[in-house]
Amino acid sequence: MNRFVIAEASKCIGCRTCEIACAVAHPVGSGAQALSPQTFSPRLTVVRSGSVTAPILCRHCDDAPCARACPNNAISQTGDSVQIDQSRCIGCKTCVVACPYGAMTVVSVPAQAQPGSFLTSLRPRAEARKCDLCVGRAEGPACIPACPTKALHLIDQETMAATLRRRQEQAVQNLAASVTL
Amino acid sequence: MKKVITVCPYCGSGCKINLLVKDNKVVGAEAANGVTNQGELCLKGYYGWDFLNDTKLLTPRLKRPMIRRQKGGELEAVSWDEAIEFASSRLKAIKEKYGPDSIMLTGSSRGTGNESNYVAQKFARAVIGTNNIDCCARVCHGPSVAGLMQTLGNGAMSNSIVEIEDTKCILVFGYNAADSHPIVARRLIKAKEKGAKIIVCDPRYIETARLADLFLPLKNGSNMALVNAFANVLISENLYKQDFVARYAEGFEEYKAMVAKYTPEYTAEITGLDPQLVRDAIRMYAAAPSATILWGMGVTQWGQAVDVVKGLSSLATITGNLARPNVGVGPVRGQNNVQGACDMGALPNTLPGYYYVTDAAAREKFAKAWGVPSIPAEKGYGLTDVPHKIAEGKLKANYIFGEDPLQTEPDLGMVRREFEKLELIIVQDIFMTKTAMIADVIFPATSWGEHENVFSSADRGFQRCYKAIDPPADFDVKDDWEIHSMMARAMGYPMQYNNAQEIWDELRGLCDLYTGATWDKMADLGYVQWPCPTEDHPGTPWLYEGNKFDTPSGKAQLFAAEWRAPLEKVDADYPLGLCTVREVGHYSCRSMTGNCSALQTLADEPGFVQIHPEDAKTYGVKDQALVWVSSRRGKVITRANLNDRVNKGAVYMTYQWWIGACNELTVDHLDPVSKTPEYKFSAVKVEAIADQKWAETHVQNEYGKMKADMRKAAQA
Numbered sequence: 001m002n003r004f005v006i007a008e009a010s011k012c013i014g015c016r017t018c019e020i021a022c023a024v025a026h027p028v029g030s031g032a033q034a035l036s037p038q039t040f041s042p043r044l045t046v047v048r049s050g051s052v053t054a055p056i057l058c059r060h061c062d063d064a065p066c067a068r069a070c071p072n073n074a075i076s077q078t079g080d081s082v083q084i085d086q087s088r089c090i091g092c093k094t095c096v097v098a099c100p101y102g103a104m105t106v107v108s109v110p111a112q113a114q115p116g117s118f119l120t121s122l123r124p125r126a127e128a129r130k131c132d133l134c135v136g137r138a139e140g141p142a143c144i145p146a147c148p149t150k151a152l153h154l155i156d157q158e159t160m161a162a163t164l165r166r167r168q169e170q171a172v173q174n175l176a177a178s179v180t181l
Numbered sequence: 182m183k184k185v186i187t188v189c190p191y192c193g194s195g196c197k198i199n200l201l202v203k204d205n206k207v208v209g210a211e212a213a214n215g216v217t218n219q220g221e222l223c224l225k226g227y228y229g230w231d232f233l234n235d236t237k238l239l240t241p242r243l244k245r246p247m248i249r250r251q252k253g254g255e256l257e258a259v260s261w262d263e264a265i266e267f268a269s270s271r272l273k274a275i276k277e278k279y280g281p282d283s284i285m286l287t288g289s290s291r292g293t294g295n296e297s298n299y300v301a302q303k304f305a306r307a308v309i310g311t312n313n314i315d316c317c318a319r320v321c322h323g324p325s326v327a328g329l330m331q332t333l334g335n336g337a338m339s340n341s342i343v344e345i346e347d348t349k350c351i352l353v354f355g356y357n358a359a360d361s362h363p364i365v366a367r368r369l370i371k372a373k374e375k376g377a378k379i380i381v382c383d384p385r386y387i388e389t390a391r392l393a394d395l396f397l398p399l400k401n402g403s404n405m406a407l408v409n410a411f412a413n414v415l416i417s418e419n420l421y422k423q424d425f426v427a428r429y430a431e432g433f434e435e436y437k438a439m440v441a442k443y444t445p446e447y448t449a450e451i452t453g454l455d456p457q458l459v460r461d462a463i464r465m466y467a468a469a470p471s472a473t474i475l476w477g478m479g480v481t482q483w484g485q486a487v488d489v490v491k492g493l494s495s496l497a498t499i500t501g502n503l504a505r506p507n508v509g510v511g512p513v514r515g516q517n518n519v520q521g522a523c524d525m526g527a528l529p530n531t532l533p534g535y536y537y538v539t540d541a542a543a544r545e546k547f548a549k550a551w552g553v554p555s556i557p558a559e560k561g562y563g564l565t566d567v568p569h570k571i572a573e574g575k576l577k578a579n580y581i582f583g584e585d586p587l588q589t590e591p592d593l594g595m596v597r598r599e600f601e602k603l604e605l606i607i608v609q610d611i612f613m614t615k616t617a618m619i620a621d622v623i624f625p626a627t628s629w630g631e632h633e634n635v636f637s638s639a640d641r642g643f644q645r646c647y648k649a650i651d652p653p654a655d656f657d658v659k660d661d662w663e664i665h666s667m668m669a670r671a672m673g674y675p676m677q678y679n680n681a682q683e684i685w686d687e688l689r690g691l692c693d694l695y696t697g698a699t700w701d702k703m704a705d706l707g708y709v710q711w712p713c714p715t716e717d718h719p720g721t722p723w724l725y726e727g728n729k730f731d732t733p734s735g736k737a738q739l740f741a742a743e744w745r746a747p748l749e750k751v752d753a754d755y756p757l758g759l760c761t762v763r764e765v766g767h768y769s770c771r772s773m774t775g776n777c778s779a780l781q782t783l784a785d786e787p788g789f790v791q792i793h794p795e796d797a798k799t800y801g802v803k804d805q806a807l808v809w810v811s812s813r814r815g816k817v818i819t820r821a822n823l824n825d826r827v828n829k830g831a832v833y834m835t836y837q838w839w840i841g842a843c844n845e846l847t848v849d850h851l852d853p854v855s856k857t858p859e860y861k862f863s864a865v866k867v868e869a870i871a872d873q874k875w876a877e878t879h880v881q882n883e884y885g886k887m888k889a890d891m892r893k894a895a896q897a
């Protein structure tokens with residue numbers, strides 16, 4: 001089972017601390033100081049709609065529509081998550097359309113000059129972006145500890161099993177109380 | 182890398198932070214395990230420190246003293262000696278010519294601390310000889326201070342932030358915790374998880390409304406009618422605690438008579454609320470074994486504000502929700518140290534420790550301690566009196582400390598016109614601001630992080646901020662209390678302190694409420710809530726033990742008043758009610774948060790006007806489009822935010838923007854007692870702009886020009 005981060009909407013206050021934590025954990029330059037409206041592209045987005053407020057982010061689907069949709073095999077199952085190989089991204093945005101959560105974005109990033117290749121064009125290039133579970137960050141996803149109301153949770157096999165068990169126990173209690181034939 | 186303990190300089194929640202410091206530079210912030218924040222911070226706490234590095238994203242730090250030799254001339258950088266001489270000689274001349282009451286001063290409710298507020302008011306009272314000192318409590322929780330001092334005896338939260346999660350019912354009235362105090366909003370969520378009932382009274386469907394068991398979307402400007410209706414139901418349905426009222430309260434018969442006609446049916450037209458909903462809500466409040474009322478600017482920024490505060494206080498009183506844990510009245514203070522500025526007597530009617538200036542014995546005690554023959558006995562001017570007293574020719578000088586009135590006061594056009602008539606404006610700040618731009622003297626101060634100090638959080642908690650860094654090497658800045666002391670000495674009064682602790686020890690010796698709050702008790706994560714009368718006293722998380730209220734009679738005072746409509750009426754020309762509100766990532770006039778990369782990235786000029794989609798359709802306004810918003814006083818450009826969580830007929834703007842400056846529009850109508858402006862209701866219209874390309878360019882040009890002007894002035 002793929003791991004994923006999910007928000008408990010009942011705890012979200014819409015403060016967007018998670019968005020900054022995410023942007024800082026995926027720095028364009030050096031941390032929070034390099035953030036600007038041009039470089040700000042957090043991989044989760046706080047959405048307010050009707051009576052619900054919560055950050056929306058990649059569910060790391062086990063059969064991911066974005067991966068199936070990508071014409072250039074840039075998105076793939078990697079370990080227990082879905083990851084993007086930016087070197088293969090062509091910015092076609094098919095994945096953006098395919099994702100049922102609206103968790104994918106394609107952004108234009110300024111090209112970095114490679115050492116010794118100053119003659120190559122410095123056209124901006126496209127990158128598909130979504131939650132990568134902060135792979136490589138020892139402490140795990142940055143959004144989770146930053147949330148002041150602890151609305152974000154990492155779901156893995158173990159927590160999923162515990163949640164299932166809790167639900168089943170609750171269901172059996174309800175059954176005992178309500179069903180007589 | 183070292184970690185330095187401080188308190189967040191943004192809201193009144195009192196969150197403890199560890200600043201990460203490397204080579205005399207702050208490089209990060211971590212949540213510390215403070216009493217109120219329990220190891221959590223919001224975005225301002227985590228990402229609100231890089232202004233210290235003079236990022237110049239919005240406006241530059243003030244690095245050296247400056248003077249303007251002639252009105253209309255340029256600012257000029259000078260030495261401290263010259264700046265002090267220039268300012269003090271002029272202030273002295275004005276005092277001699279027009280008298281001490283021709284001078285206005287402010288405290289600062291922001292990053293500077295309690296010691297400097299104490300010194301600023303001592304400078305006003307002992308050196309200038311006036312009670313003309315005030316702080317921005319005037320424009321925020323002034324009505325809570327005035328109202329609660331009368332009804333219960335203390336102008337502050339009766340109970341603690343930590344207790345909110347253990348109350349069984351929370352009545353949230355005109356208080357948007359998610360945007361104002363995320364760390365208090367966290368307690369509301371915890372309370373809900375622990376089974377508390379939540380009732381929200383607000384015209385907008387705010388985040389807390391999502392948690393609410395009952396949501397009362399009252400019409401803007403109907404607070405008093407709803408509070409009276411609550412009281413009416415409590416009395417007519419006999420839901421109040423008769424024994425508690427009989428033994429510990431006064432004024433019940435008048436109170437009962439006043440609310441008699443305010444049945445939920447009678448008030449339905451005023452409030453727009455279903456009478457059954459009103460009954461259900463107050464029954465829920467009355468039925469709870471413990472209940473807490475929290476309120477914010479939705480109660481206080483009205484022409485009728487003190488009355489509503491007293492009304493809310495009376496609801497808590499007659500239901501016996503006072504004088505024990507997990508109950509009470511909670512005016513949650515907005516600015517990080519607005520409680521502290523009030524505690525220190527940066528108010529025109531009280532000395533440090535809330536002794537009234539009319540109290541002869543208190544005046545004598547302070548006069549003796551300060552070595553002056555007497556302290557003026559008459560209440561001074563409030564912040565919102567200032568433009569009017571200039572117009573009357575009574576005020577000639579304004580010494581503004583850590584505030585930006587040309588951004589934050591109502592009806593800015595009027596304020597600018599009046600400020601121009603002043604003979605002397607002194608601004609003491611850390612950033613170039615709109616007000617500093619018109620100053621005759623600028624005193625550059627050390628910032629939060631560059632000095633040590635004590636703050637008071639919203640629930641009366643004293644906490645220490647340690648000094649994290651020295652100001653950058655090329656800055657010639659001084660601690661605020663040192664600047665006031667230099668001015669005092671130049672004016673012939675011996676004022677000399679070596680550090681913040683010396684000041685703290687002087688003031689706690691003079692104030693019975695704070696005497697036991699020693700420097701050591703506040704060390705590290707220490708939290709001391711006043712009253713703390715003796716050194717062996719632990720401080721007071723909740724007030725009025727034994728049902729003894731700090732009123733002259735020792736009893737809680739009950740109070741209701743007739744409802745008054747907001748001053749301005751909407752009409753065909755100005756059909757919408759403008760209400761000014763908060764933006765979660767920005768603070769006060771935004772000189773600090775606007776210079777923080779992450780925070781200014783989330784929200785920048787020209788801000789937003791929140792409008793209901795149906796109203797937007799009526800006025801031809803599209804989401805995210807630039808629009809004109811105008812009132813009888815001014816016209817500004819801002820961006821439309823179509824939002825179905827706001828009510829029809831009202832629009833909402835936040836007050837920190839320079840371009841989308843809603844205070845160009847707001848009306849200067851004041852509560853008669855607290856003199857707090859009616860920021861929550863001004864008649865406006867919203868107009869679409871056909872040429873969006875022109876509008877976008879216009880905003881960028883105007884913003885760019887303002888930033889460039891400030892940079893140029895600061896670097897003179």
